[in-house]
Amino acid sequence: MAAEMALVKPISKFTNLSPKFSNPKGFCYSKFSTIRMSATTQPSTNKPSKKKAAKTTAIKETLLTPRFYTTDFDEMEMLFNTEINKNLNQDEFVALLQEFKTDYNQTHFVRNKEFKEAADKMQGPLRQIFVEFLERSCTAEFSGFLLYKELGRRLKKTNPVVAEIFSLMSRDEARHAGFLNKGLSDFNLALDLGFLTKARKYTFFKPKFIFYATYLSEKIGYWRYITIYRHLKANPEFQCYPIFEFFENWCQDENRHGDFFSALMKAQPQFLNDWKAKLWARFFCLSVYVTMYLNDCQRTAFYEGIGLNTKEFDMHVIIETNRTTARIFPAVLDVENPEFKRKLDRMVEINEKLIAVGESEDIPLVKNLKRIPIIAALVSELLAAYLMPPIESGSVDFAESEPQLVY
Ligand SMILES: [Fe+2]
Ligand SMILES: [Fe+2]
Numbered sequence: 001m002a003a004e005m006a007l008v009k010p011i012s013k014f015t016n017l018s019p020k021f022s023n024p025k026g027f028c029y030s031k032f033s034t035i036r037m038s039a040t041t042q043p044s045t046n047k048p049s050k051k052k053a054a055k056t057t058a059i060k061e062t063l064l065t066p067r068f069y070t071t072d073f074d075e076m077e078m079l080f081n082t083e084i085n086k087n088l089n090q091d092e093f094v095a096l097l098q099e100f101k102t103d104y105n106q107t108h109f110v111r112n113k114e115f116k117e118a119a120d121k122m123q124g125p126l127r128q129i130f131v132e133f134l135e136r137s138c139t140a141e142f143s144g145f146l147l148y149k150e151l152g153r154r155l156k157k158t159n160p161v162v163a164e165i166f167s168l169m170s171r172d173e174a175r176h177a178g179f180l181n182k183g184l185s186d187f188n189l190a191l192d193l194g195f196l197t198k199a200r201k202y203t204f205f206k207p208k209f210i211f212y213a214t215y216l217s218e219k220i221g222y223w224r225y226i227t228i229y230r231h232l233k234a235n236p237e238f239q240c241y242p243i244f245e246f247f248e249n250w251c252q253d254e255n256r257h258g259d260f261f262s263a264l265m266k267a268q269p270q271f272l273n274d275w276k277a278k279l280w281a282r283f284f285c286l287s288v289y290v291t292m293y294l295n296d297c298q299r300t301a302f303y304e305g306i307g308l309n310t311k312e313f314d315m316h317v318i319i320e321t322n323r324t325t326a327r328i329f330p331a332v333l334d335v336e337n338p339e340f341k342r343k344l345d346r347m348v349e350i351n352e353k354l355i356a357v358g359e360s361e362d363i364p365l366v367k368n369l370k371r372i373p374i375i376a377a378l379v380s381e382l383l384a385a386y387l388m389p390p391i392e393s394g395s396v397d398f399a400e401s402e403p404q405l406v407y
Contacts, residue, residue: 069210070205077158096165097165109179109246133302138183141173142196147210149166152169176250211271215265219321266328281331294348296310322335330394331393343385346381
């Protein structure tokens with residue numbers, strides 16, 4: 001995968017990731033994206049040919065490929081204008097800002113020589129899948145950095161407190177992405193984040209969808225990191241690379257980010273208190289859970305490599321994320337109903353068929369024809385999961401004529 005994505009750049013350009021990184025398109029990004037890799041052992045005189053450079057600009061996108069998003073920044077400014085929105089609890093935001101300013105993890109991300117030694121010991125398929133884990137995680141953290149950086153910039157005049165929190169969250173994400181990219185250097189690779197920033201396509205999401213998606217992304221990130229950390233603490237024989245030892249404090253950053261989005265959504269009760277909000281909340285839960293399950297089931301070698309059962313790990317993360325999410329979303333899925341997992345497992349089987357068609361030797365037309373019934377089966381399974389009886393939840397009391405927050 002790394003070779004296919006080669007784009008020769010000196011490593012120093014891409015490991016120096018600071019919160020000053022600018023966003024040339026003025027876009028807002030989600031927590032997800034794809035990646036370009038550069039082999040850092042490449043001699044500096046070996047410049048990429050035009051042909052090769054052109055080849056690398058074609059980014060492979062699939063339904064499960066992490067994406068970037070852009071949003072309506074004018075609407076964002078209206079939502080956080082204290083003159084317009086009387087639901088904004090500025091005292092709560094000031095308290096949150098103090099917590100972010102405390103910067104609990106300022107001195108946490110310090111590497112040692114064990115990183116390189118551990119990477120050198122890792123060989124074969126585990127090494128390859130491990131590199132992919134670092135790539136995907138780094139890219140997710142990096143796009144979070146871009147999203148928060150841009151929101152911090154755009155909201156400065158309208159709501160300086162909220163804007164500063166976004167800027168401090170971008171500081172956290174830059175730190176996380178930088179630490180992961182340093183991890184890639186242990187494998188003689190570096191992510192071309194500059195290329196990524198410019199070359200990706202962007203999907204437009206309205207602010208309320210950005211809130212749902214980013215809240216879920218932060219909370220699921222928290223549960224993934226803390227679950228891996230606790231598992232490896234209890235089973236140190238699987239501790240194959242020191243980055244996991246940093247996950248305990250690291251995931252507290254993600255938890256704080258999620259809590260901030262929770263406060264943002266409480267300040268926008270129109271996004272939480274009607275039937276449309278319930279339908280969208282269920283839709284985003286399903287999208288995030290299914291995407292993670294299908295992605296992880298394609299990478300079982302990684303989870304097995306650190307002693308986890310992929311499906312059990314994912315179900316634990318989904319159940320815990322869903323319980324956390326139920327505190328703020330007006331409705332969530334009944335993920336603890338065994339039928340939900342059965343549906344996820346059927347989606348994995350269908351997805352495997354879809355991958356097999358993609359990898360076959362058939363001509364594109366035949367591949368597309370073969371895909372039609374498989375995609376129909378996947379859509380029908382998704383719809384059935386979506387229509388399962390949901391769980392009413394949330395912290396907004398619908399019984400009142402005016403929305404009331406219940407803490
Ligand atoms: Fe992060
Ligand atoms: Fe985060």
